[in-house]
Amino acid sequence: MAKIIPSENGSRKDVITQKATTLFRKKGFPATSMREIAEAIGVEAPSLYNHISSKNDILKDICFRVAKQYMGNLRAEELKNDSILAKIERIIRFHITMMVDEYETVYIADHEWRHLPEPFLADFKSQRRSYRSRLAALIEEGIDRGEIREVHPMIAVHTILSAINGIDSWQRSGKKIDPVLLEDNMTQMLILGLQKKGR
Amino acid sequence: MAKIIPSENGSRKDVITQKATTLFRKKGFPATSMREIAEAIGVEAPSLYNHISSKNDILKDICFRVAKQYMGNLRAEELKNDSILAKIERIIRFHITMMVDEYETVYIADHEWRHLPEPFLADFKSQRRSYRSRLAALIEEGIDRGEIREVHPMIAVHTILSAINGIDSWQRSGKKIDPVLLEDNMTQMLILGLQKKGR
DNA sequence: GATAAAAACTAATAATTGTTAGTTTTGACA
DNA sequence: TGTCAAAACTAACAATTATTAGTTTTTATC
Structure with missing residues (x-):
């Protein structure tokens, strides 16, 4: 339902990267799932793949x-x-x-x-x-x-x-x-x- | 087939801990699987649970x-x-x-x-x-x-x-x-x- | 060699993983 | 308003995860 809202000077990809950064730092890269990143943004995991490749x-x-x-x-x-x-x-x-x-x-x-x-x-x-x-x-x-x-x-x-x-x-x-x-x-x-x- | 051979001054649990230590350091804790630890020792993963609890x-x-x-x-x-x-x-x-x-x-x-x-x-x-x-x-x-x-x-x-x-x-x-x-x-x-x- | 405990095994569990396919919704512009 | 692409969705995938249950093998002691 929700959409990734691009901030002032940042694409949707940047929003993903930034949310991922926060989670990677908090939990470590392997322990962070795509679903967690998606949830933090307010979106379903597969939607992320419209903006990033992996x-x-x-x-x-x-x-x-x-x-x-x-x-x-x-x-x-x-x-x-x-x-x-x-x-x-x-x-x-x-x-x-x-x-x-x-x-x-x-x-x-x-x-x-x-x-x-x-x-x-x-x-x-x-x-x-x-x-x-x-x-x-x-x-x-x-x-x-x-x-x-x-x-x-x-x-x-x-x-x-x-x-x-x-x-x-x-x-x-x-x-x-x-x-x-x-x-x-x-x-x-x-x-x-x-x-x-x-x- | 193989068994965990306890070293001179260390129990089987110590052997597991030591192998796990090496892998945790190399790959990080979340990215290290029990199967990897078991394989490094030369044993199947469930066998580890005879010696450690988790x-x-x-x-x-x-x-x-x-x-x-x-x-x-x-x-x-x-x-x-x-x-x-x-x-x-x-x-x-x-x-x-x-x-x-x-x-x-x-x-x-x-x-x-x-x-x-x-x-x-x-x-x-x-x-x-x-x-x-x-x-x-x-x-x-x-x-x-x-x-x-x-x-x-x-x-x-x-x-x-x-x-x-x-x-x-x-x-x-x-x-x-x-x-x-x-x-x-x-x-x-x-x-x-x-x-x-x-x- | 018999006994019993220790320690290995196989098989299977439910949960979670990253990712793909295919479909529907959204939003901007004609 | 109709069009089209962008971006979301649902459903599903094969793989992998830690762990349990139940069974067989090994080892030490008598």
Whole structure:
């Protein structure tokens, strides 16, 4: 009976993707059924197939849209002419902001991507690897320039990204922490872990 | 035909739990079927029910065993007479060691607990909250004593735990990083984020 | 070798899964 | 108002799910 009402700037497909995002985040991709997504919208499950091609396809769209945003930001930073620490601080702040503003979407790209079917799984993993390598290269350059302590670059990258990617799991539950306070505190902690003494 | 062969110091139930742990980690709890667990052991699915009472029960056992270990360690540290920073450093190292040595088990307790059925879900969440609160209290005491920078205690706790809990996702894939190097680098980064300048 | 318990099996359950086929309803424009 | 496509519907599918019941095999102990 009901129809999928497209919102202001979003197609019917976008409405489905958004409802699915919420459910995937709450229950996980495999534990979310098409019927649940349909019910959340107020429609029967088969109706969804007028707009999307499969459940896997929804996941694919979410994951690659997020990947594109992060990749785009990284590329922009790489091209800037600035100190390495300033670049890394901006990247950290970008990650935190994304996590706070779009945590459902980001969460899925970060936790549910392993349920992607091939060949998308391989593609996604490759992008992920590439992203982290380029971040590590940035840190290595920072060490060479004497801006950053002599850390193991890959360990530093993983530590920073893991710390940030964990945000959603606690920012959502219980009493929320003020986003600005969160961003400043966390950024400072992570930058202090990198910075050379006496700077 | 085949039988579940109990290993040296483990019952048949332990064998099932261990195989299930590996699969839950690899595919996630909802996406792992009892038939898969049975096949990994070399047995038919219904045979498992001679040793366990349900699929949920396996998850419950894993989650609460891990919770117990962490709770026990925290309690021991709380009772020690030592500087706060030393305590926190030992707790951080304990977490990293657990993550490296028993990452499959720890991963499940950290990522799949939301699939616990009630009332276990509520119990687990409560323990989790309590653990983090007590860690935050420790950090607050460190600030009062002048050992620790004036960070937001809860943000610090979440940052540290998230950083560590993310380890498995990258330590498993690609070329592994030497565990000792990892522990030292990561601990140092995190402690530097807490420590007051000039110490 | 007989006995009894432990642990495997086969067969079947009802429920749920993603998805397709075919049909009816809706809504915008002529 | 009639037309046509978009988008909803119902019915059904084969596959898979966790689990139970009932039966047979294995193993250890006498």
